[in-house]
Amino acid sequence: MKDRNILKQLDDHLAQLFIIPGLICLIVFVAYPAILTIYNSMTNLSMLTMRATKFVGLKNYVEIISGEEFWISLLNGIKYTFYSLIGQFFIGYVAALSLEKIIYCKSIFRVMLLTPWTFPSIALTFLFSWMLDPSFGIINFILEGLNIIDNPIPWFGAKNTALFSVIMMNIWFGFPFIMLTLLSGFQTIPNEYFEVAEIEGLNFIQKQKYVILPNLKKVFGVLLILRTIWIFNNYDFIFLTTGGGPGISSQTVPIYSYITAWKRMAMGRGSAITILLLIFVGLFIAIYFKVFGMSEKESNL
Amino acid sequence: MKDHSIKRKKIISIVFCYSILSLLLIIALFPFLHMLFSSLKPSEELFMRPPVFVPQIPTLKWYERVITYSNFFIYLRNSIIITVGATLFGVVIGAMSAYSLTSKPYKGQSIISKSVLIAYMFPPIILIIPLFQIVNKIGLANTHIGLILTYITFSFPFSTYLLISYFRTIPKDITEAAKIDGALNIKIFSTIILPLTGPAIVSTATYSFINSWNEFLYAFILANSDRTKTLPVALYSVKGGEMMEWGTVLSWCTMLTIPSLIFFFLISKQLVSGLTAGAVKG
Structure with missing residues (x-):
């Protein structure tokens, strides 16, 4: 009888019990490492010895902020994020609108258009390195054939095209996800709205402005913030194509941090760079919480 | 007369849509086909x-070379062990957390759910140095379990984030009715909630599987010995x-992409409703 009571009591608190493993994960794998990073960032931790011999306070931060490399990386990161987002959203939106309109072959288009999104970053980047190769790449041949360029261009290897090429690759990779998400967003808009718009004789632009955008504000918002953070944090695409080069012409903040910590072996400083990165990401997270009604009542994510 | 012109306008706009989609389809498929075809070409x-x-003269020579490559099957085994491990941990803990975070409010619940979201958005590059230190300190460097544990940093918040939006779609009446009948919470969880969200859990697990399968940064830094x-x-x-x-590189890329491609196609529909459900309902 007593056993039964204990079980019943445990069961009453099942919700609290079930959060324990998740809570442990959060503390051990996210909170503790984050705190460790803050500590590391104030030391001279070196990759060679994996030991910090000195507590240097804010020295790392001061030196990073007063150097040019950080600001160039930050600007590159902003460019990379901004243009990738514009391209992904534009193509994704156009594709979603077109898909919404057609009837035949709709699901074939929908599934096939998803292909770029399924690429592992390593395959994506190696494939693009192959296609953009200055000697054998098919893209240079096509562009030459169309008389768009006169000579083959080393896309990932030239200062003025490196970042641009990664952005193009990123747009190719990312537009299907925007398309798919917006498409499912369209499905939530009641059909009557479209019927009314039809009767009122709204043109294409007006339909976007008065029917679609107001109803998808939230979808757009969540999508925009999640993608911004993802692209801003993205490391693989640049590392595996240009490596941040030539020089630092395509180096973003995550790459800057990687090179500092693992190539120049200055892990303390590398940690400080990631904390600066986190401040920017934190800004976006704060906007997310602010905009998407994280009121006490409906605050489960 | 007016009807006629409206109809015509409609046809033009549909033709226009098909042209745009066809163009996009070519752009989307061309690199994939180029990769596949290139991997079948002789030097x-x-x-x-x-x-x-x-x-012109297709050959499987490159595939043969990759498969007979010294350690290919060891790498494949490593990938499978790590991916399955990370997915299982992530989804089991994720499902428990999602249940907890969508059940009746308790103290700290909303902070925890915000933390999960923050963890989901956390830049992986921040965690890499401390994870490297931790994994080395507890002697799990270059082991499968070490990498599985670090993969939980993204598989767990991601699974929870997705599953919460699915768990929310279960009508409260069902669970409350069972509660009134005196059913234990654990019974409600295992006989009502899990079966109802089964397909969602499968698609979450699939997505999580693909993410781990494709992951590069953590594996590159934390497990670069041949054993792992x-x-x-x-x-x-x-x-x-x-x-x-x-x-060799292109045939390897193709083999790596095809499982991910198939899995994504299978779950594409379900997945998106989960990713946007939170945003759409709100």
Whole structure:
């Protein structure tokens, strides 16, 4: 009888019990490492010895902020994020609108258009390195054939095209996800709205402005913030194509941090760079919480 | 007369949509087909100028070379162990957390759910140095379990984030009715909630599986010995090697992409409703 009571009591608190493993994960794998990073960032931790011999306070931060490399990386990161987002959203939106309109072959288009999104970053980047190769790449041949360029261009290897090429690759990779998400967003808009718009004789632009955008504000918002953070944090695409080069012409903040910590072996400083990165990401997270009604009542994510 | 012109306008706009979609389809499929076809070309065709798109004398030589490559199956095994491990941990803990965070409010619940979201958005580059230190300190460097544990940093918040939006779609009446009948919470969880969200859990697990399968950064830094190297990291060292063989690299890329492609196609529909459900309902 007593056993039964204990079980019943445990069961009453099942919700609290079930959060324990998740809570442990959060503390051990996210909170503790984050705190460790803050500590590391104030030391001279070196990759060679994996030991910090000195507590240097804010020295790392001061030196990073007063150097040019950080600001160039930050600007590159902003460019990379901004243009990738514009391209992904534009193509994704156009594709979603077109898909919404057609009837035949709709699901074939929908599934096939998803292909770029399924690429592992390593395959994506190696494939693009192959296609953009200055000697054998098919893209240079096509562009030459169309008389768009006169000579083959080393896309990932030239200062003025490196970042641009990664952005193009990123747009190719990312537009299907925007398309798919917006498409499912369209499905939530009641059909009557479209019927009314039809009767009122709204043109294409007006339909976007008065029917679609107001109803998808939230979808757009969540999508925009999640993608911004993802692209801003993205490391693989640049590392595996240009490596941040030539020089630092395509180096973003995550790459800057990687090179500092693992190539120049200055892990303390590398940690400080990631904390600066986190401040920017934190800004976006704060906007997310602010905009998407994280009121006490409906605050489960 | 007016009807006629409206109809015509409609036809034009639909033709226009099909043209846009066809163009996009070519852009989306061309690189994939180029990769697949290139991986089937013998050396002479691979480096032919001007290039040919479709292989004239297709060959499986490159695939053979990858598979007979010294450690290919060890890398494959590593990838499978790590991916399955990370997915299982992530989804089980994720499902428990999602249940907890969508059940009746308790103290700290909303802070925890915000933390999960923050963890989901956390830049992986921040965690890499401390995870490297931790994994080394507890002696799990270059082990499968070490990498699985670090993969939980993204598989767990991601699974929870997705599952919460699915768990929310279960009508409260069902669980409350069972509660009134005196059913234990654990019974409600296992006989009502889990079966109802089964398909969602499967698609979450699939997505999580693909993410781990494709992951590069953590594996590259935390598990670069032959004993634990995953397929992407092994591929990286092939390309970085002295002898850069595009045929080998491209066939390897194709083998890596195809499982991900198939899984994504299978779950595409379900997945998106989960990713946007939170945003749409709100």
